[in-house]
Amino acid sequence: MDQMALVETTALSFTYAGAAVPALKDVTLAVPRGKILLLCGGSGSGKSTLLRLLKAECAPHGSREGEIRFDPAIFQAGKPEPGAVGLIGQDPEGQIVTDRVWQELVFGLESLGMPQSEMAVRVAETVSYFGLESLYRRRTDTLSGGQKQLVSLASVFALAPQLLLLDEPTAQLDPVAASDFFATLQRLNREQGTTILLSEHRLEEALPMADLVGVLHGGRLCCLAPPQQALERLRGTEAYAVLRSGMPAAVQVFDHRVQPCPLTIPQGRAVLEQMPTKPVPIPEQTVPEGAACYQLRDVWLRYEKRQEDVLRGVDLTLPEGTCTAILGGNGSGKSTLLQVLCGMLSPDRGSVKVWGKKLRPGSIQAAYLPQKPALLFCEDTLDADYTAYSRCLGLNEQQREQRLAELEPVLALRELLKQHPYDLSGGQQQRAALGKLLLAKPKILLLDEPTKGMDAAARQSLGQQLRALTGQGVTIVLATHDLDFAALYTELCGMLFDGQLSPLTPSRQFFRQNRIYTTPAHRMAASCLPEAVTCGDVLAALEVQA
Incomplete structure (x- = not known):
């Protein structure tokens, strides 16, 4: 060894x-x-x-x-x-096993039979090290995703x-x-x-x-x-072809140009600032002005009577045939808003209209991809699951095969059909779940973190598929933390904070005007190329300079 x-x-x-x-x-x-x-x-x-x-x-x-x-x-x-040996996965919800943060921290120590006096000291130093004092007595179901992941890390770290x-x-x-x-x-x-x-x-x-x-x-x-x-x-x-578009922004821009290649945003910015650059005009993004698909007016919602409001006076108008990104921190209400749009949740007050009519559950041809795509699967193999769902849709075998063939170039589903859905990787589950939804050819597609677990190549294919769908008149709304994906493949962006949604803004404009909630490429290039939002923008500017 x-x-x-x-x-x-x-x-x-x-x-x-x-x-x-x-x-x-x-x-x-x-x-x-x-x-x-x-x-x-x-x-x-x-x-x-x-x-x-x-x-x-x-x-x-x-x-x-x-x-x-x-x-x-x-x-x-x-x-x-x-x-x-400690293991932490990608799902914060699936790792929390107790009701309170302090219980989560002592759970593993109790399982090891650690004496009470030693356990008290171990928990105290862990809480101090991770800065969890303000969360120590909180209910775990009130934590944001980031807080839950930090608590999971702390509870594993407590085991040394x-x-x-x-x-x-x-x-x-x-x-x-x-x-x-x-x-x-x-x-x-x-x-x-x-x-x-x-x-x-x-x-x-x-x-x-x-x-x-x-x-x-x-x-x-x-x-x-x-x-x-x-x-x-x-x-x-x-292998590099699969990874390249997911590499750091500095690598995507300067690989093959500068050796050693800069890896971080500050390193990339330093290289750019040494180059003779000038602002390069980048065409403004055009947003289709179709009829309103969704109209939300003064929507309020809370889950329980004594809890705080999750949505607070949300106003939203979504043009038909557009792709819109809803951004915001963990726990800001993005998933809740998607569930209101698909009729799973009814607002406490306010109105939700689809194509000018009041939204009623089951009254619209909308497909919803939840954060946990495994919830969509019911059979022992993906093939059996697709077959059962196709029957529900009234599709015969030939129609099912035709629709799968249409999706294959983008989602690569054939290689997954014989596997159990729960044996798929996170990215494969996302592809499989999206494929199942698209069998129905929905007019509205609501996606909650659709790129979660996807590699860079799969994200690129998904983006191209979403563009094709909006070209066919499908209205798409996605809640995402993937800022690069939103900059590349959406037309409108809005940000949820404190239960309120900012006015929808053309995506390029949204990322240009932000300093923190923006793309790595913009953070790297803003001092030299303020109009640049994506790595492609920076590369195009460098090509012009060359």
């Missing part, structure tokens, strides 16, 4: 029960002690499977070959003690793990909460020496903070190197 490795795998392969193709193939990997190893790759490349195999209690059901070895100098007999496994932990966090979470991880690694194995699609902040980058493609480890070396080795490969 590598003397510097905390854990290593040798020729590790794994096949899920009933699957024909292995999820992992001959993966040999060493995770150095006290380092941050970033694991990236496309959806379904095996990242989550590898992390779960390293946490014995969470190992998936299937056939495993190869070896997993832990450092015997730290783990007795080479086997982790309970709590020595030697190895921290994180499976896309920022997938459901807003940009500010995600940035804070990454900063906390760096602090844990730097100050406590915690070894971290992090799986992420959000590479803007994850790539620069990593000591090593491991790239999985098709279940195989195709690269393991420090960030700069990893970029050099990956260029021109299929």
Whole structure:
């Protein structure tokens, strides 16, 4: 075993029960002690499977070959003690098991049989370290997504793990909460020496903070190197094609132009400021002026009589055939607003009209993708689920096949049909759920975090599909934390804060006028190219200068 490795795998392969193709193939990997190893790759490349195999209690059901070895100098007999390996997933809701924050922090310690006096000290220092004093006695169901993820991290950290496994932990966090979470991880690694194995699609902040980058493609480890070396080795490969549009903004702009390639926004800004640039005119975004699909007037809603209002006087007019992004922090009410639009929730007061008529549940041809796409599946295989739903829609086998063929170039569903929906990765579940909704050819599409868990290539394909749908007159509303996606593929943006929705603004204008809730490309280039919103804008400007 590598003397510097905390854990290593040798020729590790794994096949899920009933699957024909292995999820992992001959993966040999060493995770150095006290380092941050970033694991990236496309959806379904095996990242989550590898992390779960390293946490014995969470190992998936299937056939495993190869070896997993832990450092015997730290783990007795080479086997982790309970709590020595911590795992945090992408769903904050699925990790909270108690009613109060303080109960969540002591739950694992009680399970280990820690004495009361020692437990009190451990909880006190954990609360102080993570700054949880104001949340300590809060009910967990009142926390935002970012707060829940921080509490999950603190409860795992209280167990003093030697190895921290994180499976896309920022997938459901807003940009500010995600940035804070990454900063906390760096602090844990730097100050406590915690070894971290992090799986992420959000590479803007994850790539620069990593000591090593491991790239999985098709279940195989195709690269393991420090960030700069990893970029050099990956260029021109299929794996890089999947990852490229999800790379940090500085990498997307300066890869092939500057060596070593800048990785962070400040580094990219410094390079831009040294270049002879001038403002480049970028065409204004045009927004179709169709008939109003939705009209909301003075909408108020609260979940319980004694609770605060979630929506407070929301006014909204959505033109038909447009794609609109609703942005805002965790807990701001974005999901609630989507559920009002699809008729799942009725406002306490105010009016909701669709095409000029009062909204009644079941009266409109709207499809709703929830934050948890697994809720849409009822059968043991995706194929069986699609078949059952097609029958509900009155489609025969030929019509079902025709619609699947139309979706295949964008969603790549054929490769998933024989699998159990719950065995799919997060990104694959998103694609599968969206495919199911599109079988009905809805006139309105309401999407709650549609890019969650998707790799960069899948996000690009989804964006192109949404453009095609709006071209056919479909009205799309999406609640998202993915600012890059909203800048590229939506026409209007509005921000929810304190239960109120800002006036809808053309997307480019929205991101140009913001300083924090804006794209990484704009934050990097604003001092030189104030009109630039996307990496494509910056690249176009550099091409003009060249």
